[in-house]
Amino acid sequence: MSGIAVNAPQTIQLLMGNEAIARGALEAGVGVAAAYPGTPSTDIIDSLADVAKDLNLYVEWSVNEKVALEVAAGASLGGVRALTAMKQLGLNVALDFLANVSLTGIKSGLVLVVCDDPGALSSTNEQDSRNIAKMFDLPLLEPATAQEAKDMTKWAFELSEQISNVCLVRSVTRISHARGNVVLGELREVSARASFDTTQKPYTTIMGGAPQYHRVLHENLTKIAQIFESSPFNGYAGPERPELLIITCGTGWLYSWEAIKMLSLQDSVGILKLGTTWPLPGELVKRHMMKAEKILVVEEVDAFLENNLKVLAVDSLPGRDRIFYGKHSGHINPFGEINTDIVIRALTNILNTKYIIRDEAYRQKATEILNRYVVFRETQFCPGCPHRGLFWALKDSLRLDGQEGVLTGDIGCYGSGVGSTGFKQLKTMHSMGSGIGVANGLGKLEQFGFKQPVLATCGDSTFFHAAIPALINGIHSKANFILLLLDNSGTAMTGFQPHPGIPMNAVGDPAPAVDIGDLCRGLGVPVEIVDPYDIEDTTQKLLNVLRHSGRPRVIISQRECSLMRARSEKPLYQMDVVAHQCQGETCGCNRFCTRVFRCPGLMWNTNTKKVEIDQAICVGCGVCVDICPQSAITRKEIR
């Protein structure tokens, strides 16, 4: 419908923030884009991969974020504009390289887009990545609309070249995953004159020059701040001398604007909107701060802007009474998302005015109805998900083994294994690859009296991303753990992106695949393959492995993600329930199939008090046949 590569300047498209970022990169003549998928950033590279062949770009799904940034930096040093995009947690993985490349600088435009996730809607934290820009003295742009997401990304390439350094663009979920009007600009052709100048001094700080490079970085900041003074991404709207000045950025801008409009405060409250938030355009900000005695800072997550504004005020505007409101005063929450309602509450509190958001009686009635009639929709493994079979077998084998085995894990669909859909088997879940690292530690506690078996789950994409060093560590340290590799043939959680174990690359061309089993065997670890759809065999193999200890062992559970599989193949089985064999409430199994196994394809009929297959949802994996004590569930092969 939209097509980010459409060559129709001045037309208006309704683009997702992430598509707008991709379009901005195309309008800047980006040649190389590399990333590891992570919500809410994934669509940026997905949409560039879609048009890569037509526009002669090189787009890859890299093994992890650090490599992605290095790939982009390599392209930049070779004279090609490059983009990398990652979620906030991914940026942490790339930090080591960023800390160095920010000192040595780059050649062609290099833009790093980081998509934060305030409210942690699809993340395990909600860190504010803007602090990274400050930490490494890099310019930071914060788009507030889809249009700005495009325009800022395009400009970020110019700025990056102007200062010979990485430029950061910080988006958030409500920008990346929102859609808005975007007026398209011209597409720019990619330069085809790539080369690395070997006569230049090397890109490194190793010859004792790091403080000198650091000094240059600081001088650069002054230069960048000057450029920001006249940026069209900053602007003020409101009365000449506002009773209250709101200073805001990103999502905070439109929330603030709407709050002022709803409260009809246009004559007393002004908004200074900043798109360039590090370094601050000091003169512009001071000009406006001088005209107001009360300042409310509206921003998402940390008091980043607020703290920097306060430092600026102390340094440059001494001797004046000025009250700051924001995170520190408690008017804007320093955790979770913000929204228009929060700004309305802050404004009414500061200005001592009243505004009834919703009639109290209506709100009470609505809350009552919510509590009484509306039930929560929990997330779960999809119908036919191979993880359900594997976690079931794991639960059974740990129980039969009887040694209180501990399961550690990491990021992926199988992270839901902490909840009822994974039968609450997973006991730790932190970062990419963390399960196996933590298992390394638990697996070395024998001398302190630790007797429990240790198992770690890890997905195929995650294995390549972050688990291989930890596995090698465990082999060398003779740590006592079992690595369960849940190989579902792709990066399922973010939309089935390929990884180095898949014989296809980001643009759909054939690519050499690294075999996970061969890789592990090459490291000298015993490897066993199981089929998670075969619960009995998997349980038995797990039990066998649990009874042998003393060094790392690997079990690879192999089944393609059922959502991916459904795209190309028919179901394996036609599933049915033999009604007279299902004993219902009288069985004594206490609704084992629906209550415990919890596949969305199985439904408890409250009238007949028996189980049914929801044929609209069931994908015919056949696994539930093995869990019914009365053999009431049947499967018939579909040919």
Next chain:
Amino acid sequence: MSLPQKEPLNLIIAGVGGQGNVLISRLIGQAMVDDGYKVTIGETYGASQRGGSVTSHVRISKDHQYGALIPEGQADIILGLEPMETLRHLALRGSPSTYVITNTRPIYPMCVATGEAEYPTLDHIQQNIDELSRKAWYVDASEIALNLGVVLLTNIVMVGALAGLKIMALKPDRFEHQLKAIFQKGKLDLNLRAFKMGLGHDFGQ
């Protein structure tokens, strides 16, 4: 106030994963953009596994780009693809002036399928929706879609019904144009039929 002129017009599309909520929010949004409006769509789909709650906030304005979240109590229309989700978002974002148009076929949450919680009767849901809204219309859109042979067309039937009510300035030909832009011949015919069935739906009053 006649809603077609409401500034901004706040539309919530409520449903569950797999119902094509995000698709129709895009199609409605682009249809309005083509008609000269500024549109912002905020989408919330959590971990997006099938069966999870999915919501789109569609904000339509003649002059301004709005933020991606509709403030509390500011929903003008709730287009529901699933009755309990309709009630959920009406209770969260609605007010006595909110219009509701909803599909009537439930999709049971996991805890209902397992027998741990009960799904309210349709009568209870209707009664509560009626109580919390200015006016509500009910469409057996999934039945209509099933009659066309594809339950997945429920979302398109619902957009047709919404356009037919004329409570917002969505022009049927603009929406049909969007369908024509994304679907090939066979699928297009079905989608156009679903849209027309919704458009011509007799609400009986």
